[in-house]
Amino acid sequence: MAEKELLNQRKKVLTIDSMNANVKTVEYAVRGPIVQRALQLEKELREGVKKPFDEVIKANIGDAHAMGQQPITFFRQVLALCLYPDLLNDNKFPDDAKDRARRILKACGGRSIGSYTASQGIDCIRQDVAHYIERRDGGISCDPDNIYLTTGASDGIVTILKLLTAGEGRTRTGVMISIPQYPLYSAALAELGAVQINYYLNEEKCWSLDISELQRSLQAAREHCNPRVLCIINPGNPTGQVQSRECIEDVIRFAAKERLFLMADEVYQDNVYAEGCAFHSFKKVLFEMGPEFSNTVELASFHSTSKCYMGECGLRGGYMEVINMDQEVKAQLTKLVSVRLCPPVPGQTLMALVTNPPQPREPSHAQFMKERVATLNVLAQKAKLTEEILNTVPGIKCNPVQGAMYSFPRIILPERAIKEAKEHGQEPDMFYCMRLLEETGICLVPGSGFGQKEGTYHFRMTILPPADKLKILLNKVKEFHQQFTKQYS
Amino acid sequence: MAEKELLNQRKKVLTIDSMNANVKTVEYAVRGPIVQRALQLEKELREGVKKPFDEVIKANIGDAHAMGQQPITFFRQVLALCLYPDLLNDNKFPDDAKDRARRILKACGGRSIGSYTASQGIDCIRQDVAHYIERRDGGISCDPDNIYLTTGASDGIVTILKLLTAGEGRTRTGVMISIPQYPLYSAALAELGAVQINYYLNEEKCWSLDISELQRSLQAAREHCNPRVLCIINPGNPTGQVQSRECIEDVIRFAAKERLFLMADEVYQDNVYAEGCAFHSFKKVLFEMGPEFSNTVELASFHSTSKCYMGECGLRGGYMEVINMDQEVKAQLTKLVSVRLCPPVPGQTLMALVTNPPQPREPSHAQFMKERVATLNVLAQKAKLTEEILNTVPGIKCNPVQGAMYSFPRIILPERAIKEAKEHGQEPDMFYCMRLLEETGICLVPGSGFGQKEGTYHFRMTILPPADKLKILLNKVKEFHQQFTKQYS
Secondary structure, three states: OHHHHHHHOOOOOOOOOOOOHHHHHOOOHHHOHHHHHHHHHHHHHHOOOOOOOOOOEEOOOOOOHHHOOOOOHHHHHHHHHHHOHHHHHOOOOOHHHHHHHHHHHHOOHHHOOOOOOOOOOOHHHHHHHHHHHHHHOOOOOOOHHHEEEEOHHHHHHHHHHHHHOOOOHHHOEEEEEEEOOOOHHHHHHHHHOOEEEEEEOEHHHOOEOOHHHHHHHHHHHHOOOEEEEEEEEOOOOOOOOOOOHHHHHHHHHHHHHHOOEEEEEOOOOOOEOOOOOOOOOHHHHHHHOOHHHHOOOOEEEEEEOOOOOOOOHHHOOEEEEEEOOOHHHHHHHHHHHHOOOOOOHHHHHHHHHHHOOOOOOOOOHHHHHHHHHHHHHHHHHHHHHHHHHHOOOOOEEOOOOOEOOEEOOEEOOOHHHHHHHHHOOOOHHHHHHHHHHHHHOEEOEEHHHOOOOOOOOEEEEEOOOOHHHHHHHHHHHHHHHHHHHHHHO | OHHHHHHHOOOOOOOOOOOOHHHHHOOOHHHOHHHHHHHHHHHHHHOOOOOOOOOOEEOOOOOOHHHOOOOOHHHHHHHHHHHOHHHHHOOOOOHHHHHHHHHHHHHOHHHOOOOOOOOOOOHHHHHHHHHHHHHHOOOOOOOHHHEEEEOHHHHHHHHHHHHHOOOOHHHOEEEEEEEOOOOHHHHHHHHHOOEEEEEEOEHHHOOEOOHHHHHHHHHHHHOOOEEEEEEEEOOOOOOOOOOOHHHHHHHHHHHHHHOOEEEEEOOOOOOEOOOOOOOOOHHHHHHHOOHHHHOOOOEEEEEEOOOOOOOOHHHOOEEEEEEOOOHHHHHHHHHHHHOOOOOOHHHHHHHHHHHOOOOOOOOOHHHHHHHHHHHHHHHHHHHHHHHHHHOOOOOEEOOOOOEOOEEOOEEOOOHHHHHHHHHOOOOHHHHHHHHHHHHHOEEOEEHHHOOOOOOOOEEEEEOOOOHHHHHHHHHHHHHHHHHHHHHHO
16 A cells, blocks of 8 residues: 555645745735634624624725615616516516616627626727716716726726736836725735835825825835836725825826826725815826826726725626727737636626716616715715714824725824734734724724834724714724723823 | 926836736637637628628637527526515515525625625535535535635636746746647736646547646656646537546546646536536545545636536636645635635626526426526537538548537648748638638637647637527538638648
8 A cells, every 4th residue: 555655645735835925925904814803703693602792893894785885776677687688578677777788788699698798898888988987087088998897996906917017126016005005906916026115195184195205105116126107096095085186186297207107096986075075087187287198198097886886896897997008018908808708797787887877867867866865975974973983082083084985093002002912913903903893893904904104003994884883883992992092001 | 398398208118018028928819819800800790891791600719698598597587686686576586586586695795795795705605516516426525615606717717826836947836738728727827927738638539638648748847847736627628528537537646646736627517418428526536536535635626607508608607616725725815815805796696506506396496407408408419410510521520529518620721721821920720710700700719729739720619509500600611611622722
């Protein structure tokens, strides 16, 4: 039995030491250890284990429907019609929903959304997207050929970063990302082996972006890599700020001067709540700055069906628009996306509806508008509520939640708590959030998962729980923070 | 206006020379230049341009619904119910469809399939998959924790290859793939910068796999890289063979001895047509070979909702099962998939239905079985028809289409045609397929897109067009081949 013994001693081919080293460096806090623990606590609660709380409230992720937000009726009607076209004979469905469904089905091979589509996405949907962008941007033209439908915004962002990553050592592509950032960026850069270049948002000025900080960060990076990309998230995740038009102009001018490819993550474009704030797309500002900018600066802008008033995260829909992309590179992009065949067709369909919703004279218009406005109004109220309650807590300082779906308050932690955390080998805000979770069932993400200025601590909390629950949650955080501070002072 | 001029001279950041070099080497023939040309021809036909044909027939891709295959009613009913739960009150839907929908919705956050799910996929669906695998494999146990739901099989395959790719130069991971292969593999390896190791299937023995050829290929590769992975596609794509149980045992023994991680692409597991052939999963064979194999050999098996009798390509559903994966690596895998949040939930839902279809006493069982059997029977007839007609053509030699959805016949090309192709800078079978497309509107993929022994030429043709159309198509190919041969002889 020599062979048998030999086989039993066979070492694994794939071990932690022999695996892809880049993958090991990937971190993704939004679904990290604290969320693992939250899932475990939920399981324990179901099994009847006694806890100081009855339910786990997950305010860690922008998952609107999971927090009770209702889907838009019209969108779901059209999706049901597309998936089960027998319903086209059903009187319960409005005519405009049926028209939309027929149009999508006609564009599908064999009139089934079970067929593959063009890899870039269904033609007529890319036209819908282009018209949407033109309306949004006050008539600036949009070529459907520049639109790529995606499997959520993350898919598009990773694809563009992939194209841009090249070189070795000091010529390796560097990518500027805001700190705090949405950790998809750091995760994608780690996986691709690109160089992450941090620029810090100004917490004192409501997380605004200073060009001098971009300059500092770029200068420093040029010592050790080849900075080629500047990523902006607007409205901000996790920081909830909305960029002014002026700031966007400055950023574009900076990217033009410093030869940076701009990536604008604009998935929260409908989520603007604060008075005096408005969403300005990078595309629009770029084109209004004149041909010397609009003919030269390379820009990719990303959108998603997961946020705004739709919150349809599970359908994994999105698009990207690429502007001034070199034609040969664009052909490479089209080839690259073709390997994955096509984005999920239900997500593509949803994107068609988001960008071409019921029109004023159509039967579903009134209900659509009512649902859309109600959802956005509730979000605006919850943004305000969150900021207000958090700012009543001594030791918590929360900037206005101008947009997006998150607050990212600063928390002052006692020295003794910081020391104890470090003894546990934990970041102090992880230690804080873990304690919060164990004592109250509230699941937040520590600021260290997004990046923050050294010596400062934060957490990210979504504003998505229903208003009554959100109030309870905020008051529990308040109580916890006071006790925690007292215990460690 | 110095700034303006400066900007106008600004060179692009991202050019073909400065982009990711790995991406440039990616090729994907299934959606390559011939398909681009087919789309263009379709457009010209729509615009009224005269052609020697009335329609383009795309036999280039395994896209069943696009070729007229009907979706399974029960699957679409449940999907419609999940997307628009108001329909749960509708009498037109059978109770078992409603039960399935309620179960899925209950497992979704906020009872909406618009919520994110666990990154590995919804728990109860992974249980469905595990039970399906246990039934398929005669009771060999399957742990739902080893199941990862995916965005189609391609997503899973790329993810596992990503984990496995490490090292530099002579220590770089080498991955053994069959030639002919499905070009997702070569594309993924190019993108990851892993080393592609070719082993040739034996066309003379109905595309069977010889262990001596694996041995030859492995020995040669060890000179210049670190071979760690062996990929098998069974039933075969593009070659349509079904592996014997004995051959699978030999492959497993080879992988055990040579310390190779096994990747089994089993997306055509229901597509077995030839008498005397049966699908044997690598998992089952591995476990039946005894603990010295089943406790040691690392295996990842992939499945999809896109093939078999479902053909739901557009929904992008799939799963992978990982066996004997190192626990630390598995934690890394779980982390890695979390960055993309979750697979599309409609695709996950469909996978639940595929692995847990209507049971004998449920109201939808009879219709489900009727539809399933009819679809598979028609495919079996078309497999036979394809082989038979192609083999009537002098200069075309087609192996039996034992399984999957493709024929991959060898074509004998006259020397003068080969010469002319080379003068055009084209592969001879690309030259042949382009001519076929221009003259008949039939879109096939040249064998060179999949790899083939030097000096041999092939094309891949799906068996999916409706039987009457398939017959016409095959006879047109016959006529074309005869004329082409005559013209160049």
